[in-house]
Amino acid sequence: MRFDWVNILATVIFVSIVVTLILAVASYFAYKVREARRPKTAAELRQEGQVKVFFNEYKPK
Amino acid sequence: MSANENAPNEAEPKPIGKRPLRPTTQLIISIAIIALVVMATFFLFRYPQRLGPIFITALVVTLASFLLLLVLRHFILIWFSYLHQRELACEDCEDVYPFVSIIVPAYNEAEVIHASISSLLELRYPYYEIIAVDDGSTDDTHARMREFEGNHYGVRVSVYRKENSGKADTLNYGIHRSKAPIVICMDSDSRLTPDALRYAIRHFRDPNVGAVAGNVKVINRHNIWTKLQALEYIEGLNIVRKAQAFWRSVNVIPGPIGIFRRMAIEGTGGYDSDTFAEDFDMTVKILADGWKIHYEPKAVAYTEAPEELLDIIKQRYRWSRGILQALRKQKHLLTRSSGNVTTPLSLWYMIFEGLVWPAMNIFSSLFFVWIALIYGMTKLLVMWWLLLTILDLLVAAHAILMEREDMGLAIYAVFYRIFYVLIIDVTKVFATLEELVGLDMSWGKLARKGRI
Numbered sequence: 230m231r232f233d234w235v236n237i238l239a240t241v242i243f244v245s246i247v248v249t250l251i252l253a254v255a256s257y258f259a260y261k262v263r264e265a266r267r268p269k270t271a272a273e274l275r276q277e278g279q280v281k282v283f284f285n286e287y288k289p290k
Numbered sequence: 291m292s293a294n295e296n297a298p299n300e301a302e303p304k305p306i307g308k309r310p311l312r313p314t315t316q317l318i319i320s321i322a323i324i325a326l327v328v329m330a331t332f333f334l335f336r337y338p339q340r341l342g343p344i345f346i347t348a349l350v351v352t353l354a355s356f357l358l359l360l361v362l363r364h365f366i367l368i369w370f371s372y373l374h375q376r377e378l379a380c381e382d383c384e385d386v387y388p389f390v391s392i393i394v395p396a397y398n399e400a401e402v403i404h405a406s407i408s409s410l411l412e413l414r415y416p417y418y419e420i421i422a423v424d425d426g427s428t429d430d431t432h433a434r435m436r437e438f439e440g441n442h443y444g445v446r447v448s449v450y451r452k453e454n455s456g457k458a459d460t461l462n463y464g465i466h467r468s469k470a471p472i473v474i475c476m477d478s479d480s481r482l483t484p485d486a487l488r489y490a491i492r493h494f495r496d497p498n499v500g501a502v503a504g505n506v507k508v509i510n511r512h513n514i515w516t517k518l519q520a521l522e523y524i525e526g527l528n529i530v531r532k533a534q535a536f537w538r539s540v541n542v543i544p545g546p547i548g549i550f551r552r553m554a555i556e557g558t559g560g561y562d563s564d565t566f567a568e569d570f571d572m573t574v575k576i577l578a579d580g581w582k583i584h585y586e587p588k589a590v591a592y593t594e595a596p597e598e599l600l601d602i603i604k605q606r607y608r609w610s611r612g613i614l615q616a617l618r619k620q621k622h623l624l625t626r627s628s629g630n631v632t633t634p635l636s637l638w639y640m641i642f643e644g645l646v647w648p649a650m651n652i653f654s655s656l657f658f659v660w661i662a663l664i665y666g667m668t669k670l671l672v673m674w675w676l677l678l679t680i681l682d683l684l685v686a687a688h689a690i691l692m693e694r695e696d697m698g699l700a701i702y703a704v705f706y707r708i709f710y711v712l713i714i715d716v717t718k719v720f721a722t723l724e725e726l727v728g729l730d731m732s733w734g735k736l737a738r739k740g741r742i
Contacts, residue, residue, distance in 0.1 A: 235668055235669055235672050236668055238672050238675075239662055239668035239669075239671045239672050242671055242672065242675045242708070243659050243662060243663070243671065245708055245709065246655050246656075246658075246659050246708060246712070247659065249708065249709050249712045249713060250652070250655070250656075250712065250716065252713065253712060253713040253715075253716035253717070254324060254328065254716060256599050256600060256603055256713065257324065257603060257716060257717055257720050258320075258321070258324060259600060260600045260603045260604060260607070261317055261320045261321070262317065263600060264317075264604075265314060265317040
């Protein structure tokens with residue numbers, strides 16, 4: 230049986246590109262979801278005017 | 291660009307005033323952008339015949355030009371980086387050493403700050419001081435910094451703590467407290483090699499050199515992601531810097547190791563907090579003032595690269611948007627330069643690399659797959675892949691040999707373009723679209739593994 234290396238290689242390249250592109254878009258989507266679900270930082274809360282103050286820092290005069 | 295996310299933190303660079311969108315709204319807009327791009331790509335390749343033969347000819351010509359440009363780009367980079375290397379080989383290390391201040395900004399870096407400052411105390415350089423600034427960390431960073439406070443065989447370590455205000459402001463705070471004519475700005479998760487300073491300083495013999503970019507390498511080469519990034523730093527980033535250094539106009543001084551003439555940094559008014567790429571922003575300002583920027587391959591800083599795909603995407607998303615923000619801010623320099631004539635060229639090159647190149651790369655990958663599918667031209671697909679892979683292998687081998695790096699990394703060049711670069715380019719395209727739409731973004735922070 231004779232292997233057609235060009236076709237085999239082309240199939241591998243084709244599958245790689247398609248899978249990589251799908252992985253890239255899916256990962257980007259996953260990243261956005263993770264960022265949206267991440268707890269907000271103090272600075273973000275400050276920006277939104279929702280700062281939760283548990284105590285005021287004591288600063289000696 | 292900085293390889294890490296260290297100091298930046300909770301302090302956001304965006305001007306306060308505009309109310310940020312809710313995360314869910316941002317997510318919906320992002321999904322809409324993703325869907326739009328995927329659909330547009332699908333229709334473009336699904337119904338090309340309807341667009342007429344002119345469209346197809348234009349497509350073929352564009353992509354052939356892209357391939358030609360790619361080959362040309364690689365050869366130009368190799369040629370100029372070789373010239374730069376040859377030039378450096380003729381130079382000796384300076385035997386007069388100016389006093390140097392090393393600024394270490396840190397925000398919640400308790401895992402790595404000890405190793406970072408320890409590496410600085412091992413530098414083979416006679417006159418320097420370390421200024422460590424804690425940017426209001428909420429972990430043990432400050433306590434760990436304090437362990438080093440004082441004199442260490444002639445090297446003074448000063449530790450400061452201030453309210454959280456972001457990396458740019460923290461660097462300015464440190465620079466303001468230094469008196470040295472040469473200032474090194476670094477990241478707290480970086481580790482300098484003992485001779486880094488000695489080699490970098492020699493370039494300041496030229497009074498027109500305002501800054502020197504160091505050589506950043508990945509320290510944590512544990513998995514495929516970090517190995518690909520290690521290769522990217524050697525092949526993709528450093529070779530570009532070497533080629534640009536031949537013209538003394540390096541366009542990004544990396545965050546992990548940037549050596550500045552104090553006069554140059556003061557002339558720019560210091561770091562600005564209004565972009566997510568303060569290192570690129572500073573570089574452009576220095577170039578615009580007419581200073582030359584050099585690159586020293588022996589001034590090595592090891593940095594911890596993100597180990598997971600989502601963290602890499604997060605880092606590159608920030609880099610892409612930060613560069614676009616800085617370019618938008620300095621857009622007047624695209625058409626004129628108050629200093630070097632190479633400055634506008636450098637900026638246009640950044641636009642090309644940041645905007646045009648990623649889109650073209652994705653587009654050409656899809657195009658060749660489409661050609662193979664529709665017309666059964668599998669040979670073309672194989673030839674295209676073979677050409678790019680041979681090109682990448684050659685460039686990788688050249689870059690690795692020049693840096694005396696691990697030759698085993700060269701094998702990753704086989705997956706480099708078809709896999710890694712494609713993922714990064716997709717992130718860049720989405721980041722660009724989101725920046726154009728004007729979505730809010732936050733710096734966030736990468737989880738440190740303490741590998742340095």
